[in-house]
Amino acid sequence: MTVFVMVAGVFTGTHVWQETAARLAAAGNEVHAVPLTGIDAARPAAASARVDLETHIADVIAVIDAASGREIVLVGHDYGIHPVIAAVDRRSERVARVVYLDCGMPQNGVPALAAVPDQALRAQLAGQAQHGDHEGELAPPTRDEWQRWGSTAGVSDAALDRLTALAAPQPLGTLLQPLRLTGAVAAVPTTGVLCTRNGVGIDQVQLLVDFGDPTLAALTDPQVTFLELPTGHWPMLSSPAGLADVLLRAAAGEGRRLRPVGVGAPPAHLRPFPLDVPELPRDRRGSVDLYVPDAEGPRPAVVFVHGGPVPAGARPTPRDWPTLVGHARLAAAEGLVGVTLDHRLHDVADYERAAADVTAAVEQVRADPRVDADRVALWFFSGGGLLTADWLTEPPAWLRCLAASYPVLAPLPNWGLTDTRFRPDRAVAHAGTLPVVLLRAGRETPEIAATVEAFVTAAKDCGAQLELVDLPNGRHGFETVDPPEEVRPALRHAMRSVVTHLTD
Numbered sequence: 401m402t403v404f405v406m407v408a409g410v411f412t413g414t415h416v417w418q419e420t421a422a423r424l425a426a427a428g429n430e431v432h433a434v435p436l437t438g439i440d441a442a443r444p445a446a447a448s449a450r451v452d453l454e455t456h457i458a459d460v461i462a463v464i465d466a467a468s469g470r471e472i473v474l475v476g477h478d479y480g481i482h483p484v485i486a487a488v489d490r491r492s493e494r495v496a497r498v499v500y501l502d503c504g505m506p507q508n509g510v511p512a513l514a515a516v517p518d519q520a521l522r523a524q525l526a527g528q529a530q531h532g533d534h535e536g537e538l539a540p541p542t543r544d545e546w547q548r549w550g551s552t553a554g555v556s557d558a559a560l561d562r563l564t565a566l567a568a569p570q571p572l573g574t575l576l577q578p579l580r581l582t583g584a585v586a587a588v589p590t591t592g593v594l595c596t597r598n599g600v601g602i603d604q605v606q607l608l609v610d611f612g613d614p615t616l617a618a619l620t621d622p623q624v625t626f627l628e629l630p631t632g633h634w635p636m637l638s639s640p641a642g643l644a645d646v647l648l649r650a651a652a653g654e655g656r657r658l659r660p661v662g663v664g665a666p667p668a669h670l671r672p673f674p675l676d677v678p679e680l681p682r683d684r685r686g687s688v689d690l691y692v693p694d695a696e697g698p699r700p701a702v703v704f705v706h707g708g709p710v711p712a713g714a715r716p717t718p719r720d721w722p723t724l725v726g727h728a729r730l731a732a733a734e735g736l737v738g739v740t741l742d743h744r745l746h747d748v749a750d751y752e753r754a755a756a757d758v759t760a761a762v763e764q765v766r767a768d769p770r771v772d773a774d775r776v777a778l779w780f781f782s783g784g785g786l787l788t789a790d791w792l793t794e795p796p797a798w799l800r801c802l803a804a805s806y807p808v809l810a811p812l813p814n815w816g817l818t819d820t821r822f823r824p825d826r827a828v829a830h831a832g833t834l835p836v837v838l839l840r841a842g843r844e845t846p847e848i849a850a851t852v853e854a855f856v857t858a859a860k861d862c863g864a865q866l867e868l869v870d871l872p873n874g875r876h877g878f879e880t881v882d883p884p885e886e887v888r889p890a891l892r893h894a895m896r897s898v899v900t901h902l903t904d
Contacts, residue, residue, distance in 0.1 A: 409478020452573030550633025625655025673726025707782025
């Protein structure tokens, strides 16, 4: 018999687990939903008590100690993973597996605040913590604010009403007190359950591992598995039967294992560029590489802006990836200066810093005597698509064209960027006569495809000069993941369009 011990996320109590718990129990398992002190109605805090992360760790340990079975599986959702792994760290000999349910990977010494998706709120509370103030509570979301904490996809109106009605304030000490681990938890098998409608699937995690950041190498351990659920951030409300099935599979050790770096075929971002391009050498200037054609006079330039977030420890860095280098050399073959660069989009909180890096790089390129400063195009990829917003909002006269390949054109649900200025789907209304060339992947992930559709609709509504280059069978990162013969025509077409806008 498996004993499931389940811990809910911020503002929520044991009530969210009712349907899933019933299905697990019907399958012959022992199930405990842990009431957290000061949040769950079943366990109110004493009037004078201080509730912090240690309080909730003690709540979880008490349930582990009282459990009758030996195959104990702990499930932590959202904030709940923090008290879960701390409790497992202290009772590792009693726990068979930890399930990370649509949550991050908490680290020793880091408070749960680091995982709060709402970046403005995170900054506000971080300032409070710096002054040593861990007192008070965080008010629960209103009905319309749950989206700030994760995708509500699949949650019915009635369930959302009940979630809101039963939500409780979150004691700030639970978010601000640093997590303390001895390392014992690392020996316990784990399963990550990813809710794909919240923006991340197993392929995206594999991509992060493939970037070569050593801090993610632990995810390739054979005792780490991953499963997906095609729903939003609250699967116990949107898909209780599906969640119960996934938890049973997790307890059985099922799931996909990630491929370690260097094993098997090269990762997608390091595969060859699909077009034959001249082996033009790079001219490295700081964070910028220029590929300069053998031509007379200053030449128009295309600056290729990589996507992300890309971990800071990724090697090689994006400007040396075959896709970026291939595009730059293709531009040089057309008589343009092709430019690649590295910017610091290492986390979804880094868009302002990355935007500043791109602006500085563009000004450096425009100042180069080999570049026609009045004829520049910018070409963005993937998560770098949000960086198009500033250029769409106020296009400078020298910006002759903006292009984007499989871009993200609005923040994904779990990025916590609700109030950000990086909203290309809104900024396009101000693009005026700026030509926009959009390479659209027909088999894009649903979450990213929705942002592209919103952008296209907004562009049509405002009469923007949008040219669509469609790859009906294309996937995200199509240059290196799809058959070259299907990709080449679209790449040539898009490049010729950019060349036309730069040379007319």
